[in-house]
Amino acid sequence: MTKPVEGFSKLSKEEKIDWLSVNYTRTPETTQKLLKSYWNTDSDVQRLHDEFIENTVTNYYVPLGIAPNFLINDKLYAIPMAIEESSVVAAASKAAKFWLKRGGFSATVLGTVKIGQVHLIYKGTPKKLQLFFDEIKPNLIQSAASITKNMSKRGGGITDIILKDKTDLLEGYYQLHCTFETLDAMGANFINSCLEQFAKTLKSKAETSTLLAQNERHIEIIMSILSNYVPDCLVRAEVCCPVEDFNLNDSMPANLCVQKMVQAVEIARVEPHRAVTHNKGIMNGVDAVVIATGNDFRAVEAGVHAYASKDGRYTSLTHAEVKGDQFHFWIEIPLALGTVGGLTSLHPLVKLALEILDNPSAKDLMKIVAVAGLAQNFAALSSLITTGIQEGHMKMHLMNILNQLGATEAEKQVLVQHFKKKSATHNAVVDAFEALRNSQ
Numbered sequence: 149m150t151k152p153v154e155g156f157s158k159l160s161k162e163e164k165i166d167w168l169s170v171n172y173t174r175t176p177e178t179t180q181k182l183l184k185s186y187w188n189t190d191s192d193v194q195r196l197h198d199e200f201i202e203n204t205v206t207n208y209y210v211p212l213g214i215a216p217n218f219l220i221n222d223k224l225y226a227i228p229m230a231i232e233e234s235s236v237v238a239a240a241s242k243a244a245k246f247w248l249k250r251g252g253f254s255a256t257v258l259g260t261v262k263i264g265q266v267h268l269i270y271k272g273t274p275k276k277l278q279l280f281f282d283e284i285k286p287n288l289i290q291s292a293a294s295i296t297k298n299m300s301k302r303g304g305g306i307t308d309i310i311l312k313d314k315t316d317l318l319e320g321y322y323q324l325h326c327t328f329e330t331l332d333a334m335g336a337n338f339i340n341s342c343l344e345q346f347a348k349t350l351k352s353k354a355e356t357s358t359l360l361a362q363n364e365r366h367i368e369i370i371m372s373i374l375s376n377y378v379p380d381c382l383v384r385a386e387v388c389c390p391v392e393d394f395n396l397n398d399s400m401p402a403n404l405c406v407q408k409m410v411q412a413v414e415i416a417r418v419e420p421h422r423a424v425t426h427n428k429g430i431m432n433g434v435d436a437v438v439i440a441t442g443n444d445f446r447a448v449e450a451g452v453h454a455y456a457s458k459d460g461r462y463t464s465l466t467h468a469e470v471k472g473d474q475f476h477f478w479i480e481i482p483l484a485l486g487t488v489g490g491l492t493s494l495h496p497l498v499k500l501a502l503e504i505l506d507n508p509s510a511k512d513l514m515k516i517v518a519v520a521g522l523a524q525n526f527a528a529l530s531s532l533i534t535t536g537i538q539e540g541h542m543k544m545h546l547m548n549i550l551n552q553l554g555a556t557e558a559e560k561q562v563l564v565q566h567f568k569k570k571s572a573t574h575n576a577v578v579d580a581f582e583a584l585r586n587s588q
């Protein structure tokens with residue numbers, strides 16, 4: 149059995165690879181070659197990637213694709229998407245083209261409120277804690293002045309702090325519930341630094357406060373951390389067209405397409421099993437743009453799914469209805485994104501992705517990401533209610549299967565042609581590939 153390793157992080161990258169390949173892989177030399185084959189040939193770029201995290205041994209590639217023709221608020225975008233799932237970029241591009249001919253997407257930011265909390269335990273009289281908090285609230289804000297200085301100059305900063313009594317949930321549990329405007333930054337470091345300062349100030353002020361009795365002056369700070377649940381950092385993206393123009397394919401009349409589309413969304417609204425998959429499809433688009441632009445997709449995922457259950461039951465993030473003769477389809481999602489700071493100025497491909505998007509503000513990026521989510525949902529539902537998902541999926545998957553089988557370029561061309569009108573199931577592809585090989 150492999151022994152635990154001491155001081156792994158202090159080993160050089162080569163030493164880490166040696167240790168890993170010898171202890172955890174069957175063919176250490178092959179492993180070493182493989183890991184090194186993914187290193188960037190430019191040592192500066194490689195160093196940059198090595199230093200993003202600890203114990204880097206290589207880079208993990210995910211394709212970066214482009215979905216062009218997205219008309220958003222009358223501006224044409226080519227959207228960069230980093231994702232490994234074969235059909236996502238193709239689906240986004242198809243949706244963009246469909247809506248380009250119908251006036252494009254419109255998007256509006258409904259709020260940009262970010263949240264952070266100091267969680268604390270206080271066992272004294274609630275009223276006294278409130279009086280004490282009211283008195284020292286200006287001190288809390290003042291104590292973070294050196295952190296907030298630059299953000300305030302640009303029009304952002306701390307927007308409010310309130311004391312919340314949560315003792316009905318947990319004995320002695322209170323919160324400083326703090327709201328922030330972080331402009332074009334995602335703001336995680338800014339918020340966490342402010343919160344840790346509030347916690348220190350609160351604790352030290354309590355120790356000498358005359359508003360609190362001697363035995364009430366001990367406030368136990370449990371933790372200070374931003375919340376990834378940001379229901380007021382919200383964006384809405386929408387499309388609409390006359391019902392008669394909603395013709396998804398030649399074999400289904402537009403009014404039936406609309407009817408099935410509305411019903412598909414309604415099913416996701418009322419049925420959590422379907423809602424989760426429906427929203428997963430939305431996140432195919434959202435995450436791909438979030439990752440390409442160097443944002444934190446785990447934060448976005450957590451916040452979006454919490455929002456999907458905000459009324460007590462997990463439900464669809466998109467909505468559809470017919471009003472008069474118009475079909476409306478829209479999404480509302482919370483997105484805490486940044487276009488400055490973090491990876492945005494470090495990762496060369498993130499910088500490029502932002503340049504391709506015309507260096508958007510955080511608000512503009514929120515709109516673009518929401519549109520990508522809506523487009524993805526539109527594309528998924530369009531397939532589901534017409535041909536079924538497998539036709540498009542398997543076409544895209546064909547290339548993966550052919551690569552797995554080791555098909556040559558010439559063989560790929562023949563087989564892509566062969567499957568143009570046939571269902572490309574795994575077995576069918578293997579059979580066709582073998583037949584082609586044997587015939588050569």
Ligand code: MEV
Nearest residue numbers: 425426428429528529537
């Ligand atoms: C697959 O990645 C996403 C879909 O399952 C989404 C959906 O069912 O709406 C196709």
